[in-house]
Amino acid sequence: MENRRLSPGKPRLMASWQRSERYGVSLDEVRPVFIGSVDTGSLLYECGSEVLTGLQATLANEPVSMMITDSAGLVLARLCGDDSINRSLDRVHLAPGFYFSERNAGTNGLGLALADRAPTLVRAEEHYCTGLRGYTCAAVPVLDPLTGELAGSVNLTTWSDSSSDLLLALAQAAAGNTTALMLARSAGRRMRPVPRGEVFHVYADRFEQADGGRCASRSWNAAVAEAHTALAAGRVVAVVGEPGAGKTALASLAHRQARPRERVLSARPPAPDDVDAWLTLWTPELEKDDTCVIVSGVDKLPAWAAGELVRLFTSARREGARPQPFVLTAEDFAALPSALVALVDTVVEAPALRHRPDDILPLARHFAQRERGRAISFTAAASQALTEYHWPENVKQLKRVARTAAARADVVDLRHLPTQVFSSGTHRLSRLQALERDEIVRCLTEPGATVVRAAAELGMSRATIYRKMAHYEIKVPNR
Incomplete structure (x- = not known):
C-alpha cells in the first residue's frame, strides 16, 4: 500500500x-x-x-x-x-x-x-x-x-x-x-436495547447450576464433548448458532470440563462507540495463564475491532507456552470477521432449542426455581405446550417465559404461560389482530375451558373460533 x-x-x-x-x-x-x-x-x-x-x-x-x-x-x-x-x-x-x-x-x-x-x-x-x-x-x-x-x-x-x-x-x-x-410500522413492538458490552466472571460454583449444566439431550452433549476435546488440546474454538441458543454456556461448560481450575470470563459485544473502553476493560486478562476469555458475538463487532482482537490474541500467545485460551462465538462462521477466521482451529455448532426437546422442561424448571428460590412444578398440559413450542429465540426466550410463569404460581398451568407459546404464526400482526389472538388464547387456557365456552364468552360461533385458531396458528393442548 x-x-x-x-x-x-x-x-x-x-x-x-x-x-x-x-x-x-x-x-x-x-x-x-x-x-x-x-x-x-x-x-x-x-x-x-x-x-x-x-x-x-x-x-x-x-x-x-x-x-x-x-x-x-x-x-x-x-x-x-x-x-x-x-x-x-x-x-x-x-x-x-x-x-x-x-x-x-x-x-x-x-x-x-x-x-x-x-x-x-x-x-x-x-x-x-x-x-x-x-x-x-x-x-x-x-x-x-x-x-x-x-x-x-x-x-x-x-x-x-x-x-x-x-x-x-x-x-x-x-x-x-x-x-x-x-x-x-412494526406493529408497535418494543425496540431492542443497545448492547452494553458486559464483561462478567463465570464462577465455578454458580456454573454447576448454569443454563448448560441442566441439558441432557444427545445433540447438546455431543456439541459440548466436541468443544471439550478441542479446548483440552489447546485449540481455538468458535461456537456458532442461533441467538439465544446457549453458545457462551456451551463454551463455558466445555472449558470447565477441560480445565476446571481456570477462571472463565465472558465479554459480550458493546455498542460501536464503546469498543475502546470495552477492550481496555478485559484484554489485560489475556496475559493471565489461569484465565479463559469467551468473546461473544464477534460477528457484531466493527471491522477495526476484529483486527485489534487478532493483534491482542496473537501477542498473548507466549513463545514456548501453550496458546492463551480463548473462545469466539458468532451466529454463523461465514459471518465471522475475516481477520479472525485464520485464528480458529475448530468450529462447534450450538444446537437450537427446537432440536433439543429433551432439554426444554429441565431448563424451564431450573429457571423457575432460580426465580422463586424453590422448586416450581408444571402441569402436564403446560409441559406439553412448552415442549411443542418452536422457541424462535431459543433458551433466552424459555428463560423469560419460565421466570414470568413462576412469578405467577407455584404450579404453572396453561393460563400462566404467555400467548406466544400457543401461537406458531410468523406473520406480522396488527395491534387489533394481536389483541384478538390473545383473547382467544386467554379463553382457551382458562381452567375447564372448551372451544364452545370460549366461543360463547367471545360472542363468536364455534366455526369462527376454529377458523381464527387456524389463521393465528393457535395450538392449546387438549382443546
Missing part, C-alpha cells in the same frame, strides 16, 4: 485501507458488482425512502445525493435533484443495483459505516480508490429496531470541495428517523 495515501492518526481508515488492499480492490477505478434489481418491498426501503424524500425537500438546491443501502452495501435507492452529481455518480457506479461495500469499492463512506457499524465520514483523499476522490461521503448504519441486526445504511454524498461540516449530522438524523419510522 502506498504510504503517501493516508496520514497517520486515523486508525479506522488505515484498517479499512488494509482490508481494501487484501480484497484486491483497484486503486484507480471502481469495479462494483451489479445485481440489476433491488428489493423495494422491504421496511428499510419504505421508511428510508420516506425520510430521505422529506430531507431532499429541505436541500432542494444543494448538490447532495442521498442513498439507502442494505446490509451488504447494495444501493437500494438514490435521491438527488442535481443532474451533474447524478451523472458523476453514475460514472463511478454509485447507483441503485450496484454493491458498494469495501470489498467492491474499497474504503468509502457507506462501506466503512457497514463494516464498523458506526457513523462515518470519508473525505476526498481518504477514499482508497482515486476514482472516488472527488466526493465526500457521510454514512450511518441503520439497525433493525426489533432484532438489533444491521439492516443497511443511509449515505449522503457531495462534492469534495463542498462544505461537509453538517453532512454527518444530517446522515445521523436521517438514519435515526428511519429507525424510528421502522419501529412505528
Whole structure:
C-alpha cells in the first residue's frame, strides 16, 4: 500500500485501507458488482425512502445525493435533484443495483459505516480508490429496531470541495428517523436495547447450576464433548448458532470440563462507540495463564475491532507456552470477521432449542426455581405446550417465559404461560389482530375451558373460533 495515501492518526481508515488492499480492490477505478434489481418491498426501503424524500425537500438546491443501502452495501435507492452529481455518480457506479461495500469499492463512506457499524465520514483523499476522490461521503448504519441486526445504511454524498461540516449530522438524523419510522410500522413492538458490552466472571460454583449444566439431550452433549476435546488440546474454538441458543454456556461448560481450575470470563459485544473502553476493560486478562476469555458475538463487532482482537490474541500467545485460551462465538462462521477466521482451529455448532426437546422442561424448571428460590412444578398440559413450542429465540426466550410463569404460581398451568407459546404464526400482526389472538388464547387456557365456552364468552360461533385458531396458528393442548 502506498504510504503517501493516508496520514497517520486515523486508525479506522488505515484498517479499512488494509482490508481494501487484501480484497484486491483497484486503486484507480471502481469495479462494483451489479445485481440489476433491488428489493423495494422491504421496511428499510419504505421508511428510508420516506425520510430521505422529506430531507431532499429541505436541500432542494444543494448538490447532495442521498442513498439507502442494505446490509451488504447494495444501493437500494438514490435521491438527488442535481443532474451533474447524478451523472458523476453514475460514472463511478454509485447507483441503485450496484454493491458498494469495501470489498467492491474499497474504503468509502457507506462501506466503512457497514463494516464498523458506526457513523462515518470519508473525505476526498481518504477514499482508497482515486476514482472516488472527488466526493465526500457521510454514512450511518441503520439497525433493525426489533432484532438489533444491521439492516443497511443511509449515505449522503457531495462534492469534495463542498462544505461537509453538517453532512454527518444530517446522515445521523436521517438514519435515526428511519429507525424510528421502522419501529412505528412494526406493529408497535418494543425496540431492542443497545448492547452494553458486559464483561462478567463465570464462577465455578454458580456454573454447576448454569443454563448448560441442566441439558441432557444427545445433540447438546455431543456439541459440548466436541468443544471439550478441542479446548483440552489447546485449540481455538468458535461456537456458532442461533441467538439465544446457549453458545457462551456451551463454551463455558466445555472449558470447565477441560480445565476446571481456570477462571472463565465472558465479554459480550458493546455498542460501536464503546469498543475502546470495552477492550481496555478485559484484554489485560489475556496475559493471565489461569484465565479463559469467551468473546461473544464477534460477528457484531466493527471491522477495526476484529483486527485489534487478532493483534491482542496473537501477542498473548507466549513463545514456548501453550496458546492463551480463548473462545469466539458468532451466529454463523461465514459471518465471522475475516481477520479472525485464520485464528480458529475448530468450529462447534450450538444446537437450537427446537432440536433439543429433551432439554426444554429441565431448563424451564431450573429457571423457575432460580426465580422463586424453590422448586416450581408444571402441569402436564403446560409441559406439553412448552415442549411443542418452536422457541424462535431459543433458551433466552424459555428463560423469560419460565421466570414470568413462576412469578405467577407455584404450579404453572396453561393460563400462566404467555400467548406466544400457543401461537406458531410468523406473520406480522396488527395491534387489533394481536389483541384478538390473545383473547382467544386467554379463553382457551382458562381452567375447564372448551372451544364452545370460549366461543360463547367471545360472542363468536364455534366455526369462527376454529377458523381464527387456524389463521393465528393457535395450538392449546387438549382443546
